[in-house]
């Protein structure tokens with residue numbers, strides 16, 4: 357049957373990409389349908405119930421700055437918060453939260469259910485309707501045809517999903533969920549390049565069978581950080597500790613004894629796994645000189661005894677899993693509640709997408725999340741938001757939007773994916789961004805919220821809070837620049853207590869703050885003032901202390917901007933450029949870069965090759 361309502365945007369899949377996509381499109385005023393296997397699993401964390409961390413919290417804060425749900429849900433579901441790299445520079449500082457799996461899911465669902473313009477429907481999508489080269493809607497496994505102007509595909513690890521434990525394997529989207537077989541087959545009939553990746557998860561353990569007294573306790577930070585710019589301490593539920601233990605020689609021997617039944621080492625698994633998040637068998641195999649690996653013992657929630665032993669993801673046979681776990685200090689009597697496993701799934705070559713995440717072959721069809729070859733909730737959520745925005749813009753007949761590499765980690769993520777593609781699960785690192793000092797987790801709102809408001813993503817409350825913050829930063833900066841401290845004043849005497857070289861002339865507060873010994877808190881104590889909004893105080897300190905570096909990065913960006921704005925036409929004939937290697941010609945034909953700057957980021961492109969492109973471009977005009 358044809359469903360009576362026609363939608364602007366249909367999102368397939370209610371994971372991290374799908375929920376952000378659906379919320380974004382609905383916030384922008386589009387009538388939106390979120391079609392997913394199971395409403396109970398909306399916002400489900402397939403693996404570790406943790407959000408953020410290095411590189412990843414930057415994405416979470418960007419989603420938040422654009423009005424998304426992930427940071428808000430983390431604040432309301434987070435049971436342990438820490439700031440990682442807190443002693444390092446602001447560019448690499450990152451907030452990480454352990455979440456209560458159930459609470460997190462509940463918050464996501466409640467945000468979805470209360471979002472105007474958004475309908476939920478529980479059913480598997482088995483087919484997408486395509487007319488000519490344009491998607492027209494989705495068909496469910498019951499035969500219901502939903503019509504829409506645009507479709508966003510966010511089916512995660514479910515397409516052709518195969519779960520491996522030892523030499524046994526079975527079909528599944530993740531443990532406990534059916535895979536998406538019909539849709540996977542249908543997508544393989546369309547002109548997309550499909551390949552296989554794999555990821556894995558550790559066994560879960562019953563906390564009642566664990567001896568925490570022999571482990572190192574790891575409490576969260578005090579004061580407890582918040583993830584969202586709108587987050588308040590009162591939003592957090594009860595906070596609890598994680599623990600640390602480690603593997604030992606005996607554990608490694610047990611694991612080695614299972615190598616001959618490992619689906620990874622016997623070739624049963626063909627998909628490539630995440631290099632930066634290897635399974636324990638992979639770690640022991642690759643780093644045979646290490647006699648121990650750390651395990652973070654993380655609670656799965658406040659109302660469950662289940663623990664997530666972070667660091668021992670495995671697809672070894674269950675008898676090996678149990679023996680290995682029980683050889684670890686504190687786990688001697690451990691009861692495993694769920695075996696660890698690996699999953700192989702289909703993903704699509706992201707080089708077949710444009711920067712707006714639209715497929716190059718089928719118009720109005722957008723791809724986001726794990727199916728683009730990424731791993732992680734944050735990477736999925738960020739892409740989902742972008743795909744939702746662009747599906748909505750298309751439905752509204754407006755131009756697409758995406759952030760550039762100097763505006764957001766989201767810009768880096770998408771540009772990396774569509775320019776370079778990926779052969780292994782892609783995760784975000786701060787090292788992937790050239791302009792790290794500009795793309796900090798503390799300033800995602802200053803970078804993106806105004807754009808979010810213009811797109812219709814940011815509601816009045818967030819916008820008002822943002823404007824007040826921005827104004828307060830400006831006012832405080834002016835105060836720091838225009839308040840002068842005389843060398844013989846009471847303020848100078850207070851400042852001298854902290855300084856190696858006492859003040860010998862007048863200084864403005866901004867110059868004082870640039871001194872390594874002085875923090876914003878010390879400036880406040882010297883001048884007897886307190887900045888109420890601590891986000892403003894933090895911002896002020898970073899902006900002033902790093903002003904020189906920041907303006908140098910900005911100058912570099914302006915220099916490169918020329919290339920960003922130099923468009924390469926779709927029909928540019930790369931094969932006729934003499935002097936360009938065959939390999940580069942092929943890569944350029946495949947990637948079809950939109951600008952000279954994008955072409956320059958293709959692996960193997962040298963400055964000489966970029967010059968050839970520019971010369972050829974000039975010849976054309």
Ligand code: FAD
Nearest residue numbers: 369370371372373392393402403480481512725726732736
């Ligand atoms: P998912 O969260 O997988 O959501 C997909 C959604 O689509 C689900 O709701 C599903 O029901 C729905 N769906 C699928 N097909 C259909 C259909 N045909 N019709 C309707 N609905 C459909 N990430 C890490 O960062 N580190 C890790 O160590 C890690 N380990 C993992 C281990 C395992 C075993 C798994 C399964 C995942 C792991 N991940 C890990 C990845 C992480 O879970 C994903 O990156 C993230 O969940 C991707 O989000 P997504 O929205 O793209 O897809």
